[in-house]
Amino acid sequence: MTAFRITLAQINPTIGDLAGNLELMRQAAAQAAAERAQMVVFPELSLTGYLPGDLLDEADFLARCDRALAELAAATRATPGLCWVVGAPTRRSGPGKALENSLLVLRDGEVVLRYAKQLLPTYNVFDEHRYFEPGPDVGRVLRVDGTQVGFLICEDGWNDAGDDYAVNPFARLADAAPDLIVSINASPSNVGKREQRQRLFAAASRRHQLPLVYVNQVGGHDQLVFDGASFAVTPAEGVVFEAARFAEAVTTLQLADGRFLAADGAALPPVPSAGLPVMEFYRRQIVLGLRDYARRCGFRQVVVGSSGGIDSALTLALAVEALGSDNVVAITMPSRFSSSGSVDDSVALCRNLGIKLHEHPIRAIVGEYEAGFAETFGQPLCGLALENLQARVRGTLLMEFSNSYGHLLLTTGNKSEISVGYCTLYGDTNGGLGLIGDLYKTEVFDLSRHLNADAGRELIPDSIIDKEPSAELAPDQRDSDSLPPYPVLDCILKVLIEGPRLGADERAAVETAYAGLTASPEGQALVAKVRRMIARNEYKRRQAPAILRLRGRAFGSGRQMPIAAKYD
Incomplete structure (x- = not known):
């Protein structure tokens, strides 16, 4: 099989700026064409930015999306033969929600493939079921110059272990025998997320013996920050390429004989397993x-x-x-x-x-x-x-x-x-x-x-x-007049607020300290006091400004608790 050239376009779209987002895609596609790529891949909902929220309920916004999709199709004529893989909300008919979270492959002015996201996350900071209808349980593939390419959208690739949903789109797609899987994503960043993504998709690549590219968006949107860190993975080698973190990046790779190479055919530098130090x-x-x-x-x-x-x-x-x-x-x-x-x-x-x-x-x-x-x-x-x-x-x-x-x-x-x-x-x-x-x-x-x-x-x-x-x-006045020492308070808070969402290393240390604290009646009373303080002050957090999310469970949309409730 001849080498397949694919460009990973890790862009920073702005929610609602359809013209600006389209221009980012034009620029990346022009680079891809100059580097002789056969496909350029953009993130999930790259046309609108992730997530437009209740803008998706507004008729005017949806009309603008329709016009932008037409402009996008026209723009692909400027790069003959190049497949643009983009994410966009698309309309649907029949019962259920009126929209799907879709992946579209456009080439020479035409939509040559459409795939609708099947697994719509509604947990933590996600609320996609509010707006979208799940796509059908099918695997979509497209032959491009002799290479059979299969497609996934973000959450569809996260259930290969079968722990979270009854449906496994990754396995369904693998049954279609693609040569390469392309996953488009809008995966918000928190501590440990980069390693989690790579571990999960490397395991899926090994299990199905399929190479994969994972393209993520970058940038800040309200409390969420997307770190990019797009990557490529092969069954034998694991993660072999990683794009920049916290920066836009447009990179062309070659896939030849199941291995990824740089655009010029050179070997790719090794990717460190460890990410950035936490601080x-x-x-x-x-x-x-x-x-x-x-x-x-x-x-x-x-x-x-x-x-x-x-x-x-x-x-x-x-x-x-x-x-x-x-x-x-x-x-x-x-x-x-x-x-x-x-x-x-x-x-x-x-x-x-x-x-x-x-x-x-x-x-x-x-x-x-x-x-x-x-x-x-x-x-x-x-x-x-x-x-x-x-x-x-x-x-x-x-x-x-x-x-x-x-x-x-x-x-x-x-x-x-x-x-x-x-x-x-x-x-x-x-x-x-x-x-x-x-x-x-x-x-x-x-x-x-x-x-x-x-x-x-x-x-x-x-x-x-x-x-x-x-x-x-x-x-x-001292903080210690009203609060326990911060190392003690933080240990209690991490258990009560984040619990299993803590990273493995941090969780082990925190749980050990927490067990020691709660071994005494005084420690148990302190934990109960802190629990009451957390509950009693939910009304303050509800009125507070947006907070940049850094950890697995942040205040805001990631932790939704009632104000008028009895907690004990």
Whole structure:
């Protein structure tokens, strides 16, 4: 069999930008044609971006999709003989949903193959059954210049072990005896996902003795980030090619005698089995997520409230990496309870990062609120109400700046604090996006140290990393006054919130520590207390900004819990 040349087009589509997405496909197809490819493969729903959500219920959007599909077919005439494998929503007739999540092969202006996704995930962050009807239980293949190519869409390839669905599209397709399987995907990234994909599809390739290419999209869409990391796998060698992570990539490969080669026929470099170190993964995921969120929403600049603490410091450092120091502004808002060290730490941090720092004290504003409250209600404002007032004044000032100058406000809460409600609604929860809301507090410290080590200097001053965490909303306040030590709290939270979704290595360590903790009555009481805190603060999380997803179960669409419920 002569070599089959296939281009993996790992693009970054924007949801709803049909013209822009089509232009990305045109450019990649032109490169594929120049490299003499016979097929160019784009990600799942590449025409619309994944997932359009309730846009799919709008007649105008569907009409635009119809027109874009016609334009797409016309565009393929510019690359004679080249097969374009694209993902798009398509209309269907009969009972059930009006749409299918489809893979289309277009060539020379015509649709030469259509395949509808059979397995529609409706778990964690996915909700495809809301919009699509499952495709029929068939394997679709197309002969291209002597090579028999079979097609799958994302979830269709994840059930080869038969654990999750009664239907196995991979096995059905293998029965059609293709020479190559092409899988188009929109697989969102979380820690450990890259290794999971490769392990699963390498096992399926071995089981069916079929080579496979897996093409994924890249980019940030609201809370989801797609890392790309498209790959090729053979039964004998496993994963033999991997595209860049967190970047667009258009790569042409040859398939000859069951082996993948580079476009020029050279051997491919080996693919490391291990992915990025966890902290570097978090860093790149957050940076891409913020960069695309800001770009797609029309923001060039961001603003962050700088408390002198570790959470705002890490948020600022990541924002600078994503957008550049000229596009990041910090505001410090000391109250009468703020230590001079916190202001000094904010100054040092912003100097290290090369960003502008504004100081806007809130002592007088809070004082006026206190006086007005006492005059109206006949008693002083104190305790939790006074603490929350300070946070809300700061949140209001940050929103004033955002409204006045057009900056996107980034919220700075971490997963530990958000879990137990150690945050103020309409205060430090204000903002448009949370960068570190899926990082536990212990991970916030680890990632801060990682940034410093990678930079070879103190981006985040050691004085911030080493200080005891404090909200500084009351005299001599410490987080430990209200919460267990963060290593203990994070262990409990990981079990209660993520449980089996933890990676194998992390799960083993966490479960060991958790077993030791719950061996005593005191530990059991602490776990019960934390469980109540998580449940009691669901209403806060429901009103919080979007959080960039980093782990297997993030707050937001990945964890949907009722507010008005009895949990014990």
